[in-house]
Amino acid sequence: MPTSSQNTGKRASIGNNSRPSSKDGPKKNIWSSMLDSSATAKRLPEKNLLILGGTPESQREFLETFAADTSDSGISNEKRKAKLPPVANQFALGYTYLDVLDADQEDTLARVSAYLLSEPSLSFAPLLKPLLTPQSIPETLVVILLEWSDPWTWARRLREWVRLLRHVLISLDDETKIVMEANMTEWRNHKRGMDVTSAGSQVPSSGRPVTLPLGPGEWDEGLGIPLCVVCQGADKMDKLERDHGWHEEEFDFIVQFVRTLLVKHGASLIYTTPFHANSLQSLIHSSLGIHSLLKRQSFRNNTIDRDKILVPANWDSWAKIRLIQGGFDMEGISTAWSIEIQDPPEPLSNGYDGASTEDSGADDGMSAVVIYEQTIIDPKRDTSLAHAGSQQGRNKIEVETSDMQGFLNKQLEVLEQLKMEDEKDRSTKKGPQQEMAPVENSPEVNEHIGPVQFNMGGIQVDADDMLRKLKEREAGRSQRKEPASTPGEEKAHNQALANFFAGLVKKPGGSPRGSPSV
Template identity: 50%
Template sequence: MASGARRTSNFPVRRPNSRDQEKEEIWKPMLDNISSGKRLPEKTVLVLGGTPETQREFREAVATDPASNRRPPDKGRKPPIANQFALGYTYQDVLDTDHEDTLARLSMYLLADPSPSFTPLIKPYLNPRTLPHMLVVILLDWNHPWLWIRQLRDWIRVLRSLILSLDDASKEVLEENITTLQDKGRTVGGAEANSTLDNVKVPMGPGEWDEPLGIPLCVVCQNADKIESLERERGWKEEEFDFILQYLRTILLKHGASLVYTMPSAPGSLQTLVHSALGIKSLLKQQQLKHNVTDRDRVLVPPNWDSWAKIRILRDGFDVEGVSQKWSVDIDHIPRQMRAVANGQASADDEEMSPVVAEDEEDKGPSATSIYEETVKNPESDFPLSALHSKQTNGIEVSSQDTQDFLKDQVKIMDQLRLEDENEAKVKAAKKDDGSNYRSYADESSGVVEEHIGPVQFNMGGIQVNADEMVKRLQERETSRVNDTEAVTTPPVNGAEAGNMDNDKLMSFFSGLIKKPTPK
């Protein structure tokens, strides 16, 4: 074969036809759909307040299935949680009921301190892409219910300042969110019902959505099992718990927020509430949100359910209008540094200001926060637990003294005792120099002691014996014996000496013993 000849294949060459092109066009869209279906929907949960421990408990409660009260098994490595410093982060995969399919991924951003120095850390995560799929959760703790309204006020101010600092595109998304949230679940048939009343919208009542944030808000009151401790140890009554619930519901109604009580042993409907707010729906089972305002440790108030009329039913005499108006004034005051954050002028050299106290607040009467704190007293202070009862409660109130003040008082007492000991030693030394005076002092002291402690008694063979009386009788017997001896040794009347008389008697006595009777 010539070297320049080309080698050709003996197999026939198959050219693509129109039928092959149609098959390729069919498979490509199907593969693209499967690929896009594997992309997990991303949801964001902004957790505000609490401590690293309570934030961890919240994360575990969200992962707990309300039906079986069990967390799904960890597939592979458990995601870590970083919440020790400033803004923390962790994530969580939401599994379907069979724990096989992943419905979404929750990205949790955790912030425990409402300081203005930390609030700029949240701003990058509020953007047009994340805002439609975001939920804000504020954690409260039943270990300190007297701090709740102040904590809520601080966090609402933080959120309002951040919303003011967003760009126009983000604010447009927030406006759309407000419209969607206000219409969600407002039909007569309910959020999940399928009836002819689904198109009948329920109008908003007074005090509802007065202060919208544009982001769904959920308030979680953790450790509800402490309610029994407050009732048993602090003397709280049903009036206190109803007042707290009415106050929270009135405030959260203005923001269209939801409320839930949880405890470590029973998270309740927390998972269902969070998934419903984020639009996460199971493919196998639809969980229903059922309100509960009667069980004081399992309260659940879904969004767009509450109203002033329902709040008044819980207990008469609660000023819903007054609390609602005063709350709008409380959250309207934003400290200087927060306004700087809203204007984008915050820096590290800004003067630190606590968000607890507003700089521009004027004394215009009691605020919503002060009214709550006047009613629900802090037991760590010197005030009574509650102003709802005029009668004395049976709670335990113990106020401890400062350690340094206590030690100062003890030093003064010890110095005084040392001076008294020195003076007593000097007196004893002076008494020893004068024996008679010392003995008289000892006798007087002994008499005082005997007069103070009373007679000394002891049990002898079942008979109670007075020791003083026994000693007195022994002394009297000894005295009588001495007198009898003196009477025996008294000189005779004849003038004979007592010694000779005794000798004669002894001699006659022994002589009588020596003499033996004569035999007959």
């Protein structure tokens, strides 16, 4: 039978096990761990968009297209703009953010931080470098914006942006470069060895992953970050065709040239039109690894419709590019591009303002940019050179039209100037010797005017006949020399009547005061 001391020891042992004392170890903060786990579960995936090129307005246009709610076509453009967060992109490196919603517009799939830069200047390189870290590189996509308002600048703009990116990426630390290399290897092998379905999605062609060998010119200038080139304002292609005489050859050359460059970087290409449905959102989401939980997004490559071009990454090849039109030197352009992008970026203002077509990195004439700019010429520069006689043999005549009000204002100024010159000529030619002679001394004028008649008291009177009779009467009286009146008074009376009727003759159609005219 246990003693009381043993029972006491057992109770003490039980008490010690049920209520550990502070000597057993530090207390755990249960609430902190619960909050941390909840925050981790609800933490949104963060993606980065590095948007290069364009103007502040065209950058906003891109963001509006990217953030547009494609599921509800009834939403007006003003409401879509109102949903966008404020964009700060007027100076240096701009910033905004976008929340990507699922198909039901309720669940947030990711938050996209957008960094915007308009000029490829080396002075902005220190602003880009902090954005590229081992953690951010796998979640980053570079977007280069081009505008159909000036397609003759595309080659030079692309070159300067690629030069700036290479300059920034080469300056990163070794740890970041290792992550960058792994990211490029994964991106290059991503979706290779796949078959494209009719819906645009891709599925493995076999049960095991297959990696196809790279073709010529593919991925030989990988940047380390996925790249997408967006050509905005494809609706302006009709204006180029209408106002500047462009044909399918110019548009085919542009798309061949750009695709030849982008296949070297493993980049994608898309043409967009404002306020028209396109696959920009699906392409960007796929490149960033954002996938809907409710609806599978897909897009179809398009190389047929000239204003709806869409070339996904890892899809293009030289064999597909050759199908557009023959005679395109892909090998020469590809080789020249690899040489040109090694140099640091240059100011864009010196490249396409018409001052010179020479390129500093193309002493041997093998410059991809020069080849492009000699084929796709700025219409304004082409007109000036044609007037200078340096574009002999070209049949194009470019005319810059002005608006209707401007044209009418210029014509009014011309008419006013001509009117002043006419008045000046009349005033200089008019003199006392050229004054109009009396009607009675101008037979030519009298012949054109005809007899001058007027109505006096209901009687039709011929002024010329009356003047002739007065002169005859005066002559007869002077011969008779009647004593009833003095010669001076008679002569003055007759002279007054003669002057009166002579005045009527000088003013055709005139009538005496108080008498009705015919």
